[in-house]
Amino acid sequence: MSSFEYRNGKLHVEDLPLEDIAREVGTPFFCYSTAAMVNAYNAFASALKDAGVKGTIFYALKANSNQSVISTLAAAGAGADVVSEGELRRALAAGIDPKKIVFAGVGKKPEEMALGLKVGILQFNVESLPELEALSEVAQKMGVVAPIAFRINPDVDAKTHAKISTGKAENKFGIDIPRVRKFIERANDLPNIAIESLAVHIGSQLTDASPFKDAFERLAGLYSELKQAGLPLKRIDFGGGLGIQYNDETPPDLSVYAKTVSEVVQGLDAECIFEPGRFLVGNAGVLVTETIYVKEGSNRRFVIIDAAMNDLIRPSLYDAWHDITPLQEPGADTEISPCDVVGPICESGDTFARQRPLPPVKAGDLLAMESAGAYGAVMASSYNSRLNAPEVLVKGDKFAVVRKRIDYDTLIGQDLLPEWLSS
Secondary structure, three states, X not given: OOOEEEEOOEXXXXXXXXXXXXXXXXXXXXXXXXXXXXXXXXXXXXXXXXXXXXXXXXXXXXXXXXHHHHHHHHHHOOEEEEOOHHHHHHHHHOOOOHHHEEEOOOOOOHHHHHHHHHHOOOEEEEOOHHHHHHHHHHHHHHOOOEEXXXXXXXXXXXXXXXXXXOOOOOOOOOEEHXXXXXXXXHHHHOOOEEEEEEEOOOEOOEOOOHHHHHHHHHHHHHHHHHHHOOOOOOEEEOOOOEOOOOOOOOOOOHHHHHHHHHHHHOOOOOEEEEOOOHHHHHHHEEEEEEEEEEEEOOOOEEEEEOOOOOOOOHHHHHOOXXXXXXXXXXXXXXXXXXXXXXXOOOOOOOEEEEEEEEOOOOOOOEEEEOOOOOOOHHHOOOHXXXXXXXXXXXXXXXXXXXXXOOOHHHHHHOOOOOHHHHO
């Protein structure tokens, strides 16, 4: 994580010591690096350009929907891949052109479709016949045409965690290739529908490039076949899924990924869409936390911190690994010993690491959970009536709080008492 490095013994984010931010903001808090996000975006865009691929990058908001994160990537040139009305409204609020917005997801409601049609988004990624029929009905009532992509399920094993795999036949996403023609026939019978694209997304955090190649070849083959049959297709949506390094993974080489795309789109005359999320923001963020206690058990040492599973649920949900780094650089001869790093929530699952080798940690020491820019704050909750971890954006030697920590009155005030209790 080049935007996070030790300087003079202190862990910095760009040109700021993280401990200085902690002193002002309090812990726990999420911290994002502008440079890391922009560098990741530029690396993706450059790889496509070098491979001769004309493509547009649509940032997948589900990875991190903080308004400042969206705006940072929009300023770099990104469009938006959204999966809810809320995300659509966030993209619009960040100034993203509706023609650079794709609406994905299996459960779009009519009112969400109506908003997308009203503002004129680029396309809806359709995943079922009932959705197709509902979209046609909404578009007909509004007197507009709904541009659609059929999201294809290529039955390719993404070789990633089962809970973030989306391209196998047993997953809830997409349309099986043998059923595509049935969908086309139905779409042609329905009013106010324009088939413009095919889409695919086989999963998240892919570290093996071969599933991309398999899925993209199947998608491109289908695109060519349908276009030759007279279907007026314009675009191929290649989805996202590129993995990042959390521990010892080796993510796919961007140039190899881009070359794969270049090879499959040869001669297709298709615009290309890409929807990275985690790749752009995952390694651009950390979760900074303070050690509350160190508990010595009979055969284990527990480092109890003030961040918890409600702040960063990935370790509890996926057994996910996040590097844990002291904000003060350990000496070269510091003794390393295993410990369990746990949060204060009343769940045994509130555990960030088991028997993780760490230097000595004492109460008051600050730690950074690395690679927390994706699926961190965006998946947080107030479980145990805990206040949210604020979010901070850094650019050079400046930082700003981009989501505040609410207070307890605000937290409790979200609940309303019925008349028979309020007296």
